[in-house]
Amino acid sequence: MNDSLQDKAALYALGLLEGEESRAFELAMAKDPDLQALVAELSDTTAELALTLKPIAPPAHLKAKVMDSIIRSDSHSGGNARMAPARRSWAMAGWGIAAAVTVSSVWLFQERQRLTREIAIVTNGEAEARAELLDTAAKLASIQQSEATLKQQIAAATQRDDKLNRELADAKSKAAQLAGEIASLLKRNYLAEMQISTLQSTVDEFKQGVAVVVWDSDKHEGVLKLEKMPPIDPQNDYQLWVVDPKNPAPVSAGVVSVDAQGFAKVDFKPVDIVSEAAKFALSVEQKGGVDKVAGPIVLISP
Amino acid sequence: MSTRTPTVQDATDEDLLVRAAGGDQSAFSALYDRFSPPLFALMRQMLGDETEAEDVLQEGFVYVWKHASQFDAARAKPFTWAVMIFRHKAIDRIRARGRRARMEEAAAEMPENLAAAPVSADEAADAVDRVAIVREAVRGLPGEQRRMIELSFLKGLTHHDIASTLAVPLGTVKTNIRRGLLKLRDLVKGGTQ
Structure with missing residues (x-):
C-alpha cells in the first residue's frame, strides 16, 4: 500500500x-x-488515545437527562x-x-x-x-491525438504529392518542348540535305508546264511534281532523267503518267547509282520508257 | 446444561451494545457508566467548554441508543465506534465556530499532553494495563508527530489548519500524522516500529 x-x-x-x-x-x-x-x-x-486522558465523571444530572x-x-x-x-x-x-x-x-x-x-x-x-x-x-x-497526427501526415503527403505533380507536369512540358526543338532541328537538317530543282522548257508547247524535283541525295530518291503539262500521244510517255557528270549518259528515273489536267506527283528512284544529280530532264519517249534518251527533251533544270 | 445472561457488570462492551440495540435500558445505562468518563474528558479537552461538552455528551449517547443496531463488531470495537461518533459531533461544533477562531484557540491553549498524564502506582505496577501501554506508546513518539496527533485528536484541527498553525508544509503534516499513528499502532500492539 x-x-x-x-x-x-x-x-x-x-x-x-x-x-x-x-x-x-x-x-x-x-x-x-x-x-x-x-x-x-x-x-x-x-x-x-482517549483513554490516556484523565477520566472525568460527568455531572450526575447528565445521565438522567x-x-x-x-x-x-x-x-x-x-x-x-x-x-x-x-x-x-x-x-x-x-x-x-x-x-x-x-x-x-x-x-x-x-x-x-x-x-x-x-x-x-x-x-x-x-x-x-x-x-x-x-x-x-x-x-x-489517445485516438483523437493519433487521428490529428494522421491528418497532419496526410496533409503533408498531399502537399508533397501536389508538388511532385507540378514537377512532373513541368518535366513533361520541358520534354515536349525539347522534342519539338529536336523535330525542328531534324527537319531543318533534312531540308538542308534536300535538292530542289525547277525544270523549264524552251519548247512553246511545254512552256506553260511546271515541273519541280525534290532530290534526297542520301536516300538516292526523289519526288517529281508536274502541273499543266500538255497531253501527249497515247503511244508515248513522259520519262524523267537524272544527269550525272560522272555518268556519260543520263540515268533513267522512270516514266510519268499525267492526268487529264496535266498533273502528276510521283516518287522516283534512278535505275543506276547517281553520284551527283547535276540536272533533271523530262523527255517524251515511247510508251513504257526507254533505257537511253531517244525522244525530245521537253523540260530541263537549269 | 444451562446458559446464563451475564449481568451488566460482567458483560463485555459488545454485549452491552447489542443488548442496548435490543432496547435494554439497563445495558445502555451500564455502557454509559463505562464510556462517559473518558468521553466526557475528551469532549472537554476538544471543546474547552464544560457546557458544550455536556451537550455533546448527551447528543452522543442519545445517538448511540438510536443507532446501536448499526454497530458492526467486525469493523470496530464498541469504544472505537463511540469515540468516532463523539469526536465527529465535537468536530462539527468546532468547525461551526470558524477556522480562524479554532486555530487561535489551538494556538493559545495547547492541548493537554496525551503522554503527560501522571502514571499511577497501579499502572506502574501492572505492565499490562492498557492505559499505561498507550501512554508509554505516546511518549515514544517523536515530538512533532505527537504534537500533530494531539492537535488533530484533541482539538479537532484539520491537517490544513495544523499546517497553518505550525507553519509547515501540508505534506509534512500528513507524513507526520501517518508515521505517528502507524508507530503508535505498532507500539500499542507491542511490536517494534
Whole structure:
C-alpha cells in the first residue's frame, strides 16, 4: 500500500477527511480489504488515545437527562421494542403485539443488512464504472491525438504529392518542348540535305508546264511534281532523267503518267547509282520508257 | 446444561451494545457508566467548554441508543465506534465556530499532553494495563508527530489548519500524522516500529 493511501487512512481514522475526499476514500476502502483492516487498526489506536486522558465523571444530572431523552425518543417513535420501564405494564398487556414487532424488527434488520450489501455492490460497481469511464476517456483522447497526427501526415503527403505533380507536369512540358526543338532541328537538317530543282522548257508547247524535283541525295530518291503539262500521244510517255557528270549518259528515273489536267506527283528512284544529280530532264519517249534518251527533251533544270 | 445472561457488570462492551440495540435500558445505562468518563474528558479537552461538552455528551449517547443496531463488531470495537461518533459531533461544533477562531484557540491553549498524564502506582505496577501501554506508546513518539496527533485528536484541527498553525508544509503534516499513528499502532500492539 502506498504512502498516499496510508496518509488518507490516518486522516480518515482521525476524522480529518471531509466531503468529497471522505466519500472517495470510503469508495476505495469498500473494495480494498487491506485498507479496511488498516483503517480499523488506526481507528482503534486513535480511540485508545482517549483513554490516556484523565477520566472525568460527568455531572450526575447528565445521565438522567440522557436516559430521559432515550425514553422520550422511543415514546415518539411509536412504541417499538425500546419502551420505557414505566410503560412495560402496557407492553405486557400487548405481548403478542410486541412479539410481532420483534419478528418485524428482525426481518427489518435482515432486510437492512441485505440492502447494505446491495448498496456496497452498487457502490463497487459505480467505482468500477467510473474507472472504466476514465480509461475510455483516456483511450479516446489517445485516438483523437493519433487521428490529428494522421491528418497532419496526410496533409503533408498531399502537399508533397501536389508538388511532385507540378514537377512532373513541368518535366513533361520541358520534354515536349525539347522534342519539338529536336523535330525542328531534324527537319531543318533534312531540308538542308534536300535538292530542289525547277525544270523549264524552251519548247512553246511545254512552256506553260511546271515541273519541280525534290532530290534526297542520301536516300538516292526523289519526288517529281508536274502541273499543266500538255497531253501527249497515247503511244508515248513522259520519262524523267537524272544527269550525272560522272555518268556519260543520263540515268533513267522512270516514266510519268499525267492526268487529264496535266498533273502528276510521283516518287522516283534512278535505275543506276547517281553520284551527283547535276540536272533533271523530262523527255517524251515511247510508251513504257526507254533505257537511253531517244525522244525530245521537253523540260530541263537549269 | 444451562446458559446464563451475564449481568451488566460482567458483560463485555459488545454485549452491552447489542443488548442496548435490543432496547435494554439497563445495558445502555451500564455502557454509559463505562464510556462517559473518558468521553466526557475528551469532549472537554476538544471543546474547552464544560457546557458544550455536556451537550455533546448527551447528543452522543442519545445517538448511540438510536443507532446501536448499526454497530458492526467486525469493523470496530464498541469504544472505537463511540469515540468516532463523539469526536465527529465535537468536530462539527468546532468547525461551526470558524477556522480562524479554532486555530487561535489551538494556538493559545495547547492541548493537554496525551503522554503527560501522571502514571499511577497501579499502572506502574501492572505492565499490562492498557492505559499505561498507550501512554508509554505516546511518549515514544517523536515530538512533532505527537504534537500533530494531539492537535488533530484533541482539538479537532484539520491537517490544513495544523499546517497553518505550525507553519509547515501540508505534506509534512500528513507524513507526520501517518508515521505517528502507524508507530503508535505498532507500539500499542507491542511490536517494534
